[in-house]
Amino acid sequence: MIESENPNTLDEPVFQTILRDLKMVGFKLYHVILPRGNAANALRDWDLWGPLILCLIMAIFLSISARDEQKALEFTIVFVVVWCGAAVATVNGQLLGGNLSFFQSVCVLGYCIFPLTIATIIIWVIQNLNIIFKLPIVGGAWFWSSFASYGFLGSSVPESRRLLAVYPVLLFYFVIAWLVIVQ
Numbered sequence: 001m002i003e004s005e006n007p008n009t010l011d012e013p014v015f016q017t018i019l020r021d022l023k024m025v026g027f028k029l030y031h032v033i034l035p036r037g038n039a040a041n042a043l044r045d046w047d048l049w050g051p052l053i054l055c056l057i058m059a060i061f062l063s064i065s066a067r068d069e070q071k072a073l074e075f076t077i078v079f080v081v082v083w084c085g086a087a088v089a090t091v092n093g094q095l096l097g098g099n100l101s102f103f104q105s106v107c108v109l110g111y112c113i114f115p116l117t118i119a120t121i122i123i124w125v126i127q128n129l130n131i132i133f134k135l136p137i138v139g140g141a142w143f144w145s146s147f148a149s150y151g152f153l154g155s156s157v158p159e160s161r162r163l164l165a166v167y168p169v170l171l172f173y174f175v176i177a178w179l180v181i182v183q
Contacts, residue, residue: 092164118141
C-alpha cells in the first residue's frame, strides 16, 4: 500500500498532496481491474475521490448522449442512482452483520463502477451501436464490476448471509448497466 513517509501533511505542498491522492486512486483502480486475494486490504484506507470522479465521468458521458431536454435529468439520475444505490447496498450489508464501515463500503462500490464507466465511454465513442453490440460490452463490464465488488465485500459479511448481501450489489450494478445500455 502506498503510504506517505511523513504522516503530518499540513506542511505538504498542494501539488504533492494532489499527486499522492491520484496515486492512491490509481492504486485502488488497479485492484479493481485485477482483483486478487490481497485486494481487500487495498481499500481499508477509504476515500471518496475516486468514486466521485468515476460517477462524474459516467454521468457526463451519459448526459452528453441524451436528448437536449433530458441532459440535466440524465446527469441527475446517474448521480443519484450511484450514490443512493451504494448507500442502500451498504446499509443492507451492515444490517446483515458486515464488518466494513459505511464509507469503506461506499468507497468499494464506487471504485467498482470503473468497468461500467469504461463501457460508457466505449459506447459513447462508437456512436449508434446496435443493442446486439452493446449487450456484450456492458454485460462484461457488469460482470467485472460485480466480480470485483464481491472480492472486496464478500469476506466482510458472514458466510450464511453472503447471498443476501451480494444480491442488492448485483442489482445496483445491473441498474447502472441498464442506464448505460439505453444511452
